[in-house]
Amino acid sequence: MAKNLPNVLVLGPPTCFSTFESLYSHKFNFLNPKTSNLPLQQFILTHRHNPSTIPAILCGAVCSITVDILDLLPSLRLVVTSSVGTDHIDLHECRRRGIQVAGAGGVLSEDVADAAVALLIAVMRKMTVADRYVRTRRDHSGPWDFSLGYKLSGKRVGIVGLGSIGMGVAKRLESFDCIILYHSKHKKSSISYPFYSNVVDLATSSDALVVCCALNNETRHIINREVLLALGKKGFIVNVGRGSLIDEKQLIKCLMDGEIGGAGLDVFENEPRVPKDLFAMDNVVLSPHSASLTAESTLSLCELVAGNFEAFFLNKPLISPVILAE
Numbered sequence: 001m002a003k004n005l006p007n008v009l010v011l012g013p014p015t016c017f018s019t020f021e022s023l024y025s026h027k028f029n030f031l032n033p034k035t036s037n038l039p040l041q042q043f044i045l046t047h048r049h050n051p052s053t054i055p056a057i058l059c060g061a062v063c064s065i066t067v068d069i070l071d072l073l074p075s076l077r078l079v080v081t082s083s084v085g086t087d088h089i090d091l092h093e094c095r096r097r098g099i100q101v102a103g104a105g106g107v108l109s110e111d112v113a114d115a116a117v118a119l120l121i122a123v124m125r126k127m128t129v130a131d132r133y134v135r136t137r138r139d140h141s142g143p144w145d146f147s148l149g150y151k152l153s154g155k156r157v158g159i160v161g162l163g164s165i166g167m168g169v170a171k172r173l174e175s176f177d178c179i180i181l182y183h184s185k186h187k188k189s190s191i192s193y194p195f196y197s198n199v200v201d202l203a204t205s206s207d208a209l210v211v212c213c214a215l216n217n218e219t220r221h222i223i224n225r226e227v228l229l230a231l232g233k234k235g236f237i238v239n240v241g242r243g244s245l246i247d248e249k250q251l252i253k254c255l256m257d258g259e260i261g262g263a264g265l266d267v268f269e270n271e272p273r274v275p276k277d278l279f280a281m282d283n284v285v286l287s288p289h290s291a292s293l294t295a296e297s298t299l300s301l302c303e304l305v306a307g308n309f310e311a312f313f314l315n316k317p318l319i320s321p322v323i324l325a326e
């Protein structure tokens with residue numbers, strides 16, 4: 001074990017961890033429970049016998065940082081998550097305990113926006129069905145019987161959550177001559193797109209919805225059955241935020257009953273589990289919570305994560321703070 005390097009407990013571990021570890025193991029001593037046979041609690045207890053032993057955590061989007069975890073780590077002062085979303089971290093409790101939190105800032109926004117548009121095109125134009133059609137049609141001399149998809153250009157797209165990812169989606173879709181509408185917590189005075197305070201009204205006015213807001217108590221199941229029915233039989237929905245933004249059971253029912261046109265989903269309510277019902281549906285395009293990650297964004301993310309740890313251990317302000325020291 002490297003004695004002079006600061007300890008970082010790795011929980012999750014985040015998807016980018018193997019790259020991060022290979023780039024930065026000379027700077028930080030990673031304590032990774034996945035490399036041990038011990039249950040998490042015991043692993044932590046074996047490493048925390050003096051007060052400065054575990055000052056920092058690195059985690060990813062699907063690793064819950066709960067009060068129970070925080071209770072095991074009395075000397076914890078920093079949580080760095082490799083994600084934009086922070087719904088998996090008990091921020092209230094971190095703030096109360098004086099624990100700083102850093103996130104992915106804006107380094108992943110472009111890739112998530114690209115992926116949202118890709119999912120929208122893929123589901124509307126049946127790209128994955130088309131791919132399977134070509135691969136499985138043994139005799140290409142037969143009749144061309146591929147059922148047609150729907151046009152994206154010029155459609156009305158409602159964006160749920162107009163932060164940096166939502167703005168990226170809007171900017172991209174403007175070049176498809178789409179009409180952009182949005183819902184967010186507050187109307188944005190600098191934005192000229194029509195604002196809808198009510199998501200049902202937004203869905204009624206939209207041909208497609210792109211969901212990219214943060215998950216919290218107010219936004220859990222923001223897309224419920226009523227919203228889906230308002231979107232309608234020819235409406236499409238894309239989710240690159242968090243699975244629980246949509247009532248997944250209702251989504252599946254609406255897809256099965258033909259109450260909505262289709263869905264492009266990067267996230268699911270009980271990840272990593274994905275409801276099997278979705279696998280058989282041709283009007284659904286799935287991706288494995290990978291919207292934010294590309295070869296390029298992974299490297300930028302690693303630099304940002306390392307920068308936050310370095311700043312913290314040098315007593316400097318965090319680079320992409322979610323909660324700063326008081």
Ligand SMILES: O=CC(=O)O
Binds near residue numbers: 085086
């Ligand atoms: O889902 C990915 C993220 O929040 O960065």
